[in-house]
Amino acid sequence: MNPIEGHLPLRSPLHDILAPSGIAVVGASADPTKRGYKAMVGLIKDGYRGEIYPVNPKADSILGVKAWPSVMEIPGNPSLALICTPAATVPGLIAECGRRGIKGAVILASGFGETGEEGAKLEQEMMAQARAHGVRIIGPNTSGIFNLHHRVNLLALDNVKPGDIGIVSQSGNMLLSLALEAQHNGQVGFSTYIGPGNQSDIGFNDYLRYLGEDEHTRVATLYVEGFRDGRKFLQVARDVTAMKPVVVYKSGSTEQGQKAASSHTGALAGSYQMTVDLLRQSGVSVVQYSDEILPVAEGLGLLQKARGKRVAVIADGGGQATIASDRLAEAGLTLAELSEDTRYKLREILFPQASTANPVDVAGSSDANPSLLARCMEIVSADDNVDSIFLVGMFGGYSLRFAESLLGDEMRGAEAMVDLSKKTTKPLVVYSLYAPVKPPALRRLHEAGLPVYTSIEHAVRVLAALGERGEYLAQCALSASEEKEYATDAGRALLSQAQAQGRNLLEFEAKSLLAEHGIRVPVERVVRRSDELGDIAREFGDQPLAMKVVSKDILHKSDAGGVKLNLAGEAALQTGFDQIMASAHAYDANADIEGVLITPMAEKGVEVIIGMTRDPIFGPVLMFGLGGVFVEILEDVAFRAIPLSHHDAASMVEQIKAKKLFEGVRGASAIDKEALVELLLSVSRIVASYPQIAELDLNPVIAYPDGYAVVDARIIVKESL
């Protein structure tokens, strides 16, 4: 990719701000410890081509550039202001910026919403000025921005190489850390960095869209403490991940971390697992550890995506082959089963004691002949069962470890790997224990854009990300989520009636709404008077029945003594009816009791739960889990944003840790997973079609080898406005 000459017509409204035509540095300073000095140095040293306007009432010039006493007195037309002065000065300065036609301001000061009530008030005041004067805000409480291809280096970072990784990070230290790591171990450079800080105005979704459209950015990398508009972010992510990889590290995986994040940027953390599930649903590559961010971003940027998750390992030591095998399995990758042909070809070139089953262990065959490893990689790359190739061991160090005379052959090996990477559609991931030494063969791979990882663990994270990305793009092409409208008149009527009466749906109403949309619900009768019980008894014969109170005023039916199970025959029904009525009245004398719902007892099966909430950050989200202790104690659940695609629904069922239960244990048959998938899709359609639904719970649903039973359904209706 070539650097931009002049301005390209980018669509993002952030372009004027992030690739500004001129910059005012408010609080520019000659004191080298001040940010107002660093920014000036950064712009001048990097050769920024627009005008620079230092603003400082006490100086005539800063670093040889004429200074101006105030923003109002700047003569030109900068599009961006960097504001380095304290929090209290910001609202007034924003007003001045607006009056001078400045389109955006980067606010470094902290002391806003993240510090408490008073700061929040100041933040509101700032935003009022920004809206009144049409100024967009980056921050406050940000470490700043850079856009290296435009030579805008407001952080004055030294030694940071222009390249194609874009970064949005709520931690300035994280950016520094990535830049230093890239300089020392990586082979990538950076395009744009943005510290979104408190996101008072511009948020992660806007920045991600910018990076998505930025031709200099090949991978967007985000450190996120909290999203403001998570739903919008997911939409943008879906668009961007279709074009380029997006890597997110989300902090707050623990309560302890969430508390720390909230005192840092005032962000609402939200549920970590929900966030991760929803990001993955949108094609984002989520990394779990901070030291994996750069390796994964680098790998996704430089390497081909993998068609799938079947990895061929070529190793020159059995121990590291074993470690690689463990890590691959833990990451959900598998060892590809090599074809007989592949194994034959490997045997032809390897010592007899070599292992040609995957992981391939050359067992000394390459000691005097390191380029043999490249030959092995080529052989396995031709195998249809292989999606990616993982070289593990000491390649690059043979000439150091064994004999200098091996250098020529080792360089030929590197050259062959480079050639192979150009010919094959499968990614080659290289771990070398000699990576820290940077020997010539590894430098050659480096130059050719083949990253070399310093840890098996990191290399495996890269393989996983490449496989996940390949599978995501493939399923995207097959399985689009639908935005069709499914609401029916009958469904609308049920909800409007409840809404008008200021109540939620009764259980039987909820089930009839489900039935309206093709969800199979059990046979149910609502009995209002005890003299109807004779007919019911005859209808159901000796089937065991359940009775449940029907009342808009009783939410927790069991607590009110409103549930009786395993009844059969008229006498038992009569007693049950009377007891339920008596208990319900005793529980709440004012409760409006409509009657009793009677339904056959569900047969035993696997209990699952389906729930929908409208999350304050991400909007309507579906949850799926196993019933009982699995949800309550183990939090073994999966989340997806609505609407779901078929793939989304199917992957929810597969994500459950205790999914062995679905396959049948203790002699039970496997349950009908496809029926559950259809059920999840139907619920997704219902939620998407009726905005009146605030919450929905099917708990429990019993899953069977053929279908399911929705035993209880609860639909909470939004208060009408």
Place this chain on the structure above:
Amino acid sequence: MNPIEGHLPLRSPLHDILAPSGIAVVGASADPTKRGYKAMVGLIKDGYRGEIYPVNPKADSILGVKAWPSVMEIPGNPSLALICTPAATVPGLIAECGRRGIKGAVILASGFGETGEEGAKLEQEMMAQARAHGVRIIGPNTSGIFNLHHRVNLLALDNVKPGDIGIVSQSGNMLLSLALEAQHNGQVGFSTYIGPGNQSDIGFNDYLRYLGEDEHTRVATLYVEGFRDGRKFLQVARDVTAMKPVVVYKSGSTEQGQKAASSHTGALAGSYQMTVDLLRQSGVSVVQYSDEILPVAEGLGLLQKARGKRVAVIADGGGQATIASDRLAEAGLTLAELSEDTRYKLREILFPQASTANPVDVAGSSDANPSLLARCMEIVSADDNVDSIFLVGMFGGYSLRFAESLLGDEMRGAEAMVDLSKKTTKPLVVYSLYAPVKPPALRRLHEAGLPVYTSIEHAVRVLAALGERGEYLAQCALSASEEKEYATDAGRALLSQAQAQGRNLLEFEAKSLLAEHGIRVPVERVVRRSDELGDIAREFGDQPLAMKVVSKDILHKSDAGGVKLNLAGEAALQTGFDQIMASAHAYDANADIEGVLITPMAEKGVEVIIGMTRDPIFGPVLMFGLGGVFVEILEDVAFRAIPLSHHDAASMVEQIKAKKLFEGVRGASAIDKEALVELLLSVSRIVASYPQIAELDLNPVIAYPDGYAVVDARIIVKESL
């Protein structure tokens, strides 16, 4: 520590081999790609002070050292032979070594037990010669050994610094990788390396004992694919960890990895989780990822152990403080609650926007004043609530990032940290994003023996290891496991009788053995004839009862229709008795049926399982878990080697992931954990006292807020010899 002059009287029988008085290199070579060349170079270059005897029938001398045509013709008295020749030559060479008085041989060749049946035969042949001639074997299939303080460098590793980390690794690449990492990022060197290979003779336990006794080794670090005598290893580990840290990376955490390991060294992997639990029980620091081995070994070697797990974080950026908080919580560490006094002292020196709650975020206070961080560390180190101190951020890089003029203050900060590390008993763990740059302040810490970590993740693993080690040593001092003999005559009689009759204990016998050792078992009656049922019915009144068939021939009582539940009254008992008898006869017409056991139904509570097996690697091991799906589907269990200390038993209960269930959920009361702990201890005593017991299962045990009920007990008796 000073290098050894001459030979110290070490107790280990391996001393003559690992610190040899003279070395024969069988297969010495002038070809630089051969191991027989490398070994010669290593010995000569490092200045080995004993005699070197190259053995090669085709050479007069190798690298200027007179060569000998065969082992038999060597004139001197070497105590070690390095055998570089192919597998087939080994048995004959071992015999020659023995005849020449050589005490140990390092066998590099592969092609033994790890390759299959034929290789296994060769390995047996080799061992037969070794035993016949009194030669101890290191390997075969080993990468070799070094002992740098004795200048024995059979691997001819360049640039590996003598130091105090000892390594035993079934992967030669792992050693290389650690050595390179130490050279580039670490500050440690190595004492002895041993590749145990197939462990045909000498195994991990012997090597660990050697390192435990070696005065040059401060930390023993092991990469293990499989133990041969795991029980012995645990005993040695217990002794050694009392003196110095032992770090183990165990491969085979997945089935895929176990398969790979077995084709590598032919090791039986054993259950990964069991291995990890038992190692930790013996005080071993287990690391999960290969890239954590060196950081953890280095940290344990250089830093003080922590009193506990309460960490104070000092950060100069909120984002990394957040990441650190997440990782600490995930690792089972907590953020120390800083005292009011500490927070007051911090507020006195920090900017108002700084956060003085832990994690402490100085929020810019140190930008012009980096030594402030050392002052913060000193303040929190004085807080009684703090066990360890974690510095997170850009220390070392202030003078690079902000202004060169800060270098002086930054160096004062480093000096203050070094001083603090000498004064305080609490470990100081430093993560710096500038670590890869090695700036002067970090070099100063380095020189003073304060490691600086390049990743938050690795630093947290070190903090966890220090905390775990501190707590292990503290509980060791308090809670010794007892080896007392508890067997009673009655107990012995029960087991001998069963053994004599070639059967296992019947359920009621098993329970009476438990009762004999103070375990509370339910009231039980064994009924042999139906005319006894009237008395039983009167005794138990309207309590619901369970009936179970009593027969040595029926192991799975339910499958045989041999269990009836919830019976009350003589009539029901009569029917139950008849049905059980009929079903049991139908199930197995030849079964010897003793009668029916009758016992009150256990009340509802939390179901747990206690099981004992005699593991082929580790001997008698106790397992504890929650009943039902928790064990079967989620494998949520804890293992400890018998005998258990009180701490062992208590930590088993705390280890269960679903332990929330013990605290009481859905309004249930918390269960009596101490009663479970006592039960585990009693079972441990029983198993330790009766070697006749092959397996024992209490499944289920129902735990209550006051005590427990052992609902079923099964004791499998060893076949008598």
